Amino acid sequence: QEKVQQSPESLIVPEGAMVSLNCSFSDSASQSIWWYQQHPGKGPKALISIFSNGNKKEGRLTVYLNRASLHVSLHIKDSQPSDSAVYLCAVNTGGLSGKLTFGEGTQVTVIS
Amino acid sequence: ETAVFQTPNYHVTQVGNEVSFNCKQTLGHDTMYWYKQDSKKLLKIMFSYNNKQLIVNETVPRRFSPQSSDKAHLNLRIKSVEPEDSAVYLCASRPGTGDGNTLYFGEGSRLIVV
Numbered sequence: 001q002e003k004v005q006q007s008p009e010s011l012i013v014p015e016g017a018m019v020s021l022n023c024s025f026s027d028s029a030s031q032s033i034w035w036y037q038q039h040p041g042k043g044p045k046a047l048i049s050i051f052s053n054g055n056k057k058e059g060r061l062t063v064y065l066n067r068a069s070l071h072v073s074l075h076i077k078d079s080q081p082s083d084s085a086v087y088l089c090a091v092n093t094g095g096l097s098g099k100l101t102f103g104e105g106t107q108v109t110v111i112s
Numbered sequence: 113e114t115a116v117f118q119t120p121n122y123h124v125t126q127v128g129n130e131v132s133f134n135c136k137q138t139l140g141h142d143t144m145y146w147y148k149q150d151s152k153k154l155l156k157i158m159f160s161y162n163n164k165q166l167i168v169n170e171t172v173p174r175r176f177s178p179q180s181s182d183k184a185h186l187n188l189r190i191k192s193v194e195p196e197d198s199a200v201y202l203c204a205s206r207p208g209t210g211d212g213n214t215l216y217f218g219e220g221s222r223l224i225v226v
Contacts, residue, residue, distance in 0.1 A: 031211045043116070043202055043217030044155070051211070086153055092211055098143065099168055100215060102155040 002027045002093045006103035015112045019076040023089030033072045036088040079110045115139045116218035118203050124224045133188045133221045135203030142208050144186040149200040198225045
């Protein structure tokens, strides 16, 4: 069964700093990898996804995927207080269900 | 902007009671899900429906049962709740089960069992 582990558990950064989050997964045959953002009392919201090895950039977000090392990272440039949230890594284990397996998340706090 | 609507937002009940959570999506998606999020923020899939057909049924206690009247609605019933059922239940939808399709979540229904 797919296992998804995230690090660090929590992170506090000053406004404007780079936020770097890590995620490791266990199944090299997994399909796309997703990052979700969850604010308190809200549902998770999809931020960015990646399937192929390498990197993908969207606005302030950059995601790096290395399937050989079963590792994906998310970097948020020029962080803002509104970026304070829990960030969840999710792996699509494929099949007809499109099932996502989630990690436990990283709590990010951006202080002004 | 929310397009997956869940009711109720919050519910407190006693052990042994029955609880129902409702979910409706206005995105025209074919596939809907129920996830359970525990106190450590870990989300675990419970059920998935595609066009009213059950396609995923993870190992959950029998007291949990999903109900779908059409592809826009997916409800969750819990018969005889237990203390470990206290969690946030999140409904989600996506346009089909293809790998690149985004999963959209509702805001969740928090259940507290006393």
